[in-house]
Amino acid sequence: MEGKKVLVTGGAGFIGYHLCSKLSSFTDNVTIYDNLSSGTMQNVKDVPKAKFVKGDILDLKTLCEQPKQDLIYHLAAQVVVGYSMENPLADFETNAKGTLYVLEKARKDDAKVVFASSAAVYGNPTVFPTPESYGFHPFSCYGLSKVVGEQYCQMYKEQYGLEVVITRFANVYGLRCHGVIHDFLDKLAKNPDKLEMLGTGQNCRDFVHVSDVVEALLMLGDRKDVNGEVYNLGLGKTTSVLELADMILKILNLQNRTEVTTTGVSWQGDVTKIWFDITKAKKELGWTPKVTLEESIKEVIADRKIKV
Numbered sequence: 001m002e003g004k005k006v007l008v009t010g011g012a013g014f015i016g017y018h019l020c021s022k023l024s025s026f027t028d029n030v031t032i033y034d035n036l037s038s039g040t041m042q043n044v045k046d047v048p049k050a051k052f053v054k055g056d057i058l059d060l061k062t063l064c065e066q067p068k069q070d071l072i073y074h075l076a077a078q079v080v081v082g083y084s085m086e087n088p089l090a091d092f093e094t095n096a097k098g099t100l101y102v103l104e105k106a107r108k109d110d111a112k113v114v115f116a117s118s119a120a121v122y123g124n125p126t127v128f129p130t131p132e133s134y135g136f137h138p139f140s141c142y143g144l145s146k147v148v149g150e151q152y153c154q155m156y157k158e159q160y161g162l163e164v165v166i167t168r169f170a171n172v173y174g175l176r177c178h179g180v181i182h183d184f185l186d187k188l189a190k191n192p193d194k195l196e197m198l199g200t201g202q203n204c205r206d207f208v209h210v211s212d213v214v215e216a217l218l219m220l221g222d223r224k225d226v227n228g229e230v231y232n233l234g235l236g237k238t239t240s241v242l243e244l245a246d247m248i249l250k251i252l253n254l255q256n257r258t259e260v261t262t263t264g265v266s267w268q269g270d271v272t273k274i275w276f277d278i279t280k281a282k283k284e285l286g287w288t289p290k291v292t293l294e295e296s297i298k299e300v301i302a303d304r305k306i307k308v
């Protein structure tokens with residue numbers, strides 16, 4: 001990484017912040033390119049060594065005016081499944097067309113691209129744990145726009161000789177994250193007597209800590225032998241939302257106090273179970289996720305200084 005020019009689209013977001021922090025310890029040439037639609041200035045300020053460009057990936061001119069890069073991590077995206085079902089056009093613009101624009105920038109620079117895709121490309125899998133070879137079965141517009149992004153990456157590799165790597169993330173969490181863990185903690189901070197969860201609580205997710213994902217992203221940015229490859233990045237375990245709630249209540253010593261209820265209905269496009277087969281990343285990269293779900297819930301709770 002030393003000396004490399006690295007651009008991170010979506011670098012002001014949750015995963016982008018953690019990636020840029022780590023990258024900045026290896027190179028002084030990190031650029032965060034983000035329109036701040038969901039990312040924050042705080043995340044940018046907390047990586048003082050990185051250069052920040054407030055820009056949209058859909059603004060091809062500004063994107064291409066950035067100095068020549070060696071490596072582009074493409075993380076910028078519309079990330080909300082429910083939003084993608086209500087706004088399929090906007091989701092397509094950012095995730096599909098936006099990825100194509102980032103690939104154009106990479107083609108101009110002859111830069112390597114590491115693309116952040118998602119478990120959503122598998123839809124509702126019938127094979128568990130799900131390997132990369134399961135193929136595309138998207139169940140939401142978000143999943144479909146990520147499939148399109150992946151396919152464009154492969155097209156640019158085949159037709160223009162671009163170096164690309166695709167990573168499919170399971171549910172990434174850790175400090176500064178959004179999503180179900182923070183949602184539960186917010187609700188419990190407001191009212192420790194009651195926890196209402198969306199859906200049935202039976203839905204299962206593969207929760208992987210952001211530090212493990214960042215470690216894999218750094219490896220993939222550096223390695224020469226991963227061109228065109230696709231890697232699942234998850235913990236390789238599955239946990240139901242009810243089990244997750246139990247874990248949180250136990251850690252907070254609330255298990256005999258909080259009444260847990262479910263709404264029964266979820267958002268359109270929500271999937272039943274995510275459980276990644278991570279054998280490929282383990283074997284080929286020597287990557288093993290290290291942080292357990294329990295450890296990192298404790299980390300998030302300690303950081304938020306939650307007292308109930």
Ligand SMILES: NC(=O)c1ccc[n+]([C@@H]2O[C@H](COP(=O)([O-])OP(=O)(O)OC[C@H]3O[C@@H](n4cnc5c(N)ncnc54)[C@H](O)[C@@H]3O)[C@@H](O)[C@H]2O)c1
Nearest residue numbers: 010012013014015035036037038039056057076077169172
């Ligand atoms: N967090 C997860 O559990 C998870 C799971 C699967 C895949 N992913 C993928 O990982 C990537 C990062 O996710 P995250 O959780 O950090 O989300 P995030 O919302 O925190 O970060 C996304 C960033 O992209 C920026 N952005 C959005 N549209 C943009 C645009 N048009 N131009 C420039 N910047 C734009 C946002 O401002 C934000 O900073 C996304 O591609 C997401 O689809 C995340």
